[in-house]
Amino acid sequence: MSLADAAKRLLPLVEADLQQVLGIPHPDLAAYYGMMHYHQGWADEMLQPVMARGGPAGTSGTAPAKASGTGLAKASGTGKRLRPLVCLLACEAAGGDPRQALPAGSAIELIHSFSLIHDDVEDGSPLRRGRRAVWNVWGVPHAINVGDGLFVLARLALHRLADRGVPAHRCQAASLAFDQACLAVCEGQFLDMSFESRSAVDLDQYLWMIRCKTATLLAASAQLGAMIATDDTELIGRYCAFGLNLGMFFQIQDDLLGAWGDEQVTGKSAATDIRDRKKTLPVVYALNQIHSDGPDAARQLAELYARPGELDPPAIQAALELLNRLGARQYAEEMAEEYYRLALTSLDEAGRENAAQSDLRELAASLLHRRT
Amino acid sequence: MSLADAAKRLLPLVEADLQQVLGIPHPDLAAYYGMMHYHQGWADEMLQPVMARGGPAGTSGTAPAKASGTGLAKASGTGKRLRPLVCLLACEAAGGDPRQALPAGSAIELIHSFSLIHDDVEDGSPLRRGRRAVWNVWGVPHAINVGDGLFVLARLALHRLADRGVPAHRCQAASLAFDQACLAVCEGQFLDMSFESRSAVDLDQYLWMIRCKTATLLAASAQLGAMIATDDTELIGRYCAFGLNLGMFFQIQDDLLGAWGDEQVTGKSAATDIRDRKKTLPVVYALNQIHSDGPDAARQLAELYARPGELDPPAIQAALELLNRLGARQYAEEMAEEYYRLALTSLDEAGRENAAQSDLRELAASLLHRRT
Numbered sequence: 092m093s094l095a096d097a098a099k100r101l102l103p104l105v106e107a108d109l110q111q112v113l114g115i116p117h118p119d120l121a122a123y124y125g126m127m128h129y130h131q132g133w134a135d136e137m138l139q140p141v142m143a144r145g146g147p148a149g150t151s152g153t154a155p156a157k158a159s160g161t162g163l164a165k166a167s168g169t170g171k172r173l174r175p176l177v178c179l180l181a182c183e184a185a186g187g188d189p190r191q192a193l194p195a196g197s198a199i200e201l202i203h204s205f206s207l208i209h210d211d212v213e214d215g216s217p218l219r220r221g222r223r224a225v226w227n228v229w230g231v232p233h234a235i236n237v238g239d240g241l242f243v244l245a246r247l248a249l250h251r252l253a254d255r256g257v258p259a260h261r262c263q264a265a266s267l268a269f270d271q272a273c274l275a276v277c278e279g280q281f282l283d284m285s286f287e288s289r290s291a292v293d294l295d296q297y298l299w300m301i302r303c304k305t306a307t308l309l310a311a312s313a314q315l316g317a318m319i320a321t322d323d324t325e326l327i328g329r330y331c332a333f334g335l336n337l338g339m340f341f342q343i344q345d346d347l348l349g350a351w352g353d354e355q356v357t358g359k360s361a362a363t364d365i366r367d368r369k370k371t372l373p374v375v376y377a378l379n380q381i382h383s384d385g386p387d388a389a390r391q392l393a394e395l396y397a398r399p400g401e402l403d404p405p406a407i408q409a410a411l412e413l414l415n416r417l418g419a420r421q422y423a424e425e426m427a428e429e430y431y432r433l434a435l436t437s438l439d440e441a442g443r444e445n446a447a448q449s450d451l452r453e454l455a456a457s458l459l460h461r462r463t
Numbered sequence: 464m465s466l467a468d469a470a471k472r473l474l475p476l477v478e479a480d481l482q483q484v485l486g487i488p489h490p491d492l493a494a495y496y497g498m499m500h501y502h503q504g505w506a507d508e509m510l511q512p513v514m515a516r517g518g519p520a521g522t523s524g525t526a527p528a529k530a531s532g533t534g535l536a537k538a539s540g541t542g543k544r545l546r547p548l549v550c551l552l553a554c555e556a557a558g559g560d561p562r563q564a565l566p567a568g569s570a571i572e573l574i575h576s577f578s579l580i581h582d583d584v585e586d587g588s589p590l591r592r593g594r595r596a597v598w599n600v601w602g603v604p605h606a607i608n609v610g611d612g613l614f615v616l617a618r619l620a621l622h623r624l625a626d627r628g629v630p631a632h633r634c635q636a637a638s639l640a641f642d643q644a645c646l647a648v649c650e651g652q653f654l655d656m657s658f659e660s661r662s663a664v665d666l667d668q669y670l671w672m673i674r675c676k677t678a679t680l681l682a683a684s685a686q687l688g689a690m691i692a693t694d695d696t697e698l699i700g701r702y703c704a705f706g707l708n709l710g711m712f713f714q715i716q717d718d719l720l721g722a723w724g725d726e727q728v729t730g731k732s733a734a735t736d737i738r739d740r741k742k743t744l745p746v747v748y749a750l751n752q753i754h755s756d757g758p759d760a761a762r763q764l765a766e767l768y769a770r771p772g773e774l775d776p777p778a779i780q781a782a783l784e785l786l787n788r789l790g791a792r793q794y795a796e797e798m799a800e801e802y803y804r805l806a807l808t809s810l811d812e813a814g815r816e817n818a819a820q821s822d823l824r825e826l827a828a829s830l831l832h833r834r835t
Contacts, residue, residue, distance in 0.1 A: 123653040213604035232585035235607055240649040246642040270618040277612040281495040284604055
C-alpha cells in the first residue's frame with residue numbers, strides 16, 4: 092500500500108460525493124450549479140462537461156459520471172483534493188472507516204472552494220488553476236453568490252455524517268469544529284487584507300494570519316477525520332496538530348511560489364503577491380530587518396512597498412532581488428521545512444502504526460518539492 | 464399585552480445576544496467586527512459607537528452597552544429585527560420559552576445581515592437603511608469578507624441552542640432547516656440576478672424566486688421558533704406557513720416600495736429596482752401582458768427594459784407611468800394583501816390562543832401600511 096493506492100481508492104469516492112452534493116436540483120438553477128462545476132474543473136466556460144483525465148465526461152448535468160483517474164496524478168502534486176484526502180486518511184489512521192468521513196471531507200473541500208472564489212474576487216486575481224477565475228468569466232456578483240452557495244452546500248454536506256452512522260455527539264462536535272475553522276478562515280482573510288495597508292507587520296502577526304487563513308482548514312481536515320473515528324481527545328489533538336503544521340508548511344510554500352513560482356506551472360500570474368504588495372513571510376521577514384543599523388536593502392524594499400497601487404514589473408523585479416539579498420527566500424524555505432518536521436512529529440506522537448498513517452507521512456513528503 | 468410590550472420585552476434580549484455573538488475576540492480584529500457593528504447600526508464609519516435611541520452608547524468595543532428602547536419604535540415599522548421577533552414569538556406561541564429561541568433568532572438575523580451586505584455589492588446599491596452600504600465605505604473586498612464572517616457567526620450563534628437546554632434532536636433539526644433556508648436564499652439571489660438578463664419571466668418563476676430569496680428566511684424564523692418549542696410537526700408546519708406567507712407579502716411590498724417608495728423614507732435610492740431593470744412583481748405582471756392583441760403600454764415597457772445598462776431618470780419615469788397604466792401597481796397591491804390574508808389563516812390553523820399568538824397577528828397587521 093502507498094499514498095498512490097490510497098488516492099486511487101479514496102479520491103473517486105470524494106469526487107462522487109462532491110458530485111452528489113453539487114447536483115443540479117432544478118433546471119432553472121443549472122447555470123448556478125454549473126458555475127460551481129466550472130470551479131471544480133468539471134465544466135468549461137460554456138458549462139459543458141469537460142473530459143476527465145481518466146475517460147470521457149458523463150452526460151448527467153455538467154459533472155463527469157466517472158472521476159476515477161482524475162485525482163491520483165494531481166493528489167501528490169497540486170494539492171487538489173488535499174484536504175479531503177487528509178480527512179479520510181486521518182479517520183482511517185485513527186481507527187475509523189474513511190467512508191464515514193466522506194461528508195466531512197466534501198464539506199471541507201467546498202469551504203476551500205468557497206474561499207478561493209471569494210479570495211480571487213477580493214484580490215482581483217484573474218486566474219485560478221490555469222483557468223479564468225469565476226468572477227473573470229461571470230462577473231463579481233455571480234462569483235460572490237456562487238461562493239455563498241458553496242459555503243451553504245458545505246454545511247449541508249456535513250449534515251450527512253448522521254446518515255453514515257456517525258454517533259450524534261460526534262456529528263455535533265464535528266459541526267462546531269467545522270464552523271470554528273470557517274470563522275478562522277474569514278478572520279485570516281481580514282488580517283491578510285489589512286496587512287496590505289499596514290507598513291509594519293511582525294512575524295507573530297503574520298504566523299497568526301496564515302494559521303487562521305490556511306492552516307486551520309487543514310487542521311480541521313485531520314481533526315474532523317479523527318473525531319469521526321474516536322472520542323479520544325488526545326489522539327484527535329495529535330491529528331489536528333499534524334494538519335495545522337502541514338497547513339503552515341503549505342502556506343509558506345505558497346508564499347514562496349507567489350514570489351518565485353513559475354506562471355506556466357502554478358497557473359497563476361507570476362509574482363502576484365509581490366505585485367499586490369502582499370505581506371508574505373519573505374516580505375515580512377525582510378521588512379523586519381529595518382532598524383538603525385539594518386541593511387540598506389530593507390529600506391529600499393520598504394520604499395517599494397510604500398508605493399500606492401500595484402507594483403509595476405520593474406518594481407516587482409527589484410523587490411524580488413532585494414528579497415534574495417536579504418536572505419528572505421532562504422529564511423522562508425527553512426521555516427517551511429521546520430513546519431514540515433513538526434507535522435511529522437505530531438503524526439509520530441499519535442502513536443498509531445498502520446497503512447493510513449504511512450500514507451499521511453508520504454502525503455506530507457510529497458508536498459516538499461511541489462511547484463504549484 | 465400587545466406587540467409593543469412583546470417587542471419591549473424581547474428585542475433587548477435579541478440585541479444583547481447579537482452583541483455577544485459579534486463581540487470582538489482580539490484587538491487586531493476590531494475593524495473586522497467593527498464593520499459588522501456598523502452594519503448593525505451600532506457604530507459609525509469611523510467605527511465609533513453610535514448613540515442608541517434609548518440612551519448613550521456603551522464603551523465596550525463598538526456595541527452599545529444597553530440597547531433597550533432602540534428596537535420598539537422600529538420593530539413595527541421598518542422590519543428591523545423582524546425575523547428574530549417572529550422567531551421568538553412563534554416559539555412562545557407554540558408553548559416554548561422564547562429565551563431558548565434566542566440563538567435561532569440571532570442566527571437568522573445574522574443571515575439576513577449577510578445577505579444584505581452581499582446583495583448591496585451584487586446590485587451596486589450605495590445606500591442601506593439611509594447610510595452608506597458596507598462596500599461603499601470599505602470597498603468590495605472587505606464587504607464580501609464581512610458578509611462571509613456574518614454567515615459563519617450565524618452558524619456559531621445557532622450552536623448555542625444546546626447551551627440553552629434545547630434537546631439535541633431539536634438542535635439538529637433546527638440546524639438542518641436553517642442551512643436549507645440559507646441555500647434557498649443563495650438560489651433565490653441567483654434567480655433574481657438571472658431574471659435581469661432575461662426578457663421573459665413568468666409569474667410562477669417570479670413567485671418561486673421571492674419564495675427562495677425572501678420568504679424562506681421568514682418561514683425559517685417562525686419554523687425554528689416552533690421547532691424549539693415542540694415536536695408537533697403539524698404545528699411547526701403552520702408556523703412555517705405563516706412565516707412563508709408573511710415573507711411573500713413582505714417581498715411584494717418591497718417590490719412596490721422599490722418602484723414607488725419615497726427615497727427620504729426608505730433610505731434607499733428612489734426606484735432603484737426600475738433603474739436596474741429588476742424583474743419585480745409589477746414589472747413581471749406588466750410584461751406578461753405582451754401578446755398579439757395586448758396593450759401598447761406593455762410593448763413600450765418591454766422596449767425600455769430591453770435597453771442595455773441602467774435606465775436613466777426619464778426612462779425610469781416613463782416606466783413607472785407605463786406600469787401604472789397597465790394596472791401593475793394595483794395587481795401587486797392585491798397580491799400582497801392576499802398573502803397577508805394567507806399568513807393570518809396559517810396562524811388561525813395553528814389553533815393556539817395566547818398572547819404571543821395575538822402578537823404575531825398584530826405584527827403582520829403592523830406591516831400592512833409600512834413605508835420602508
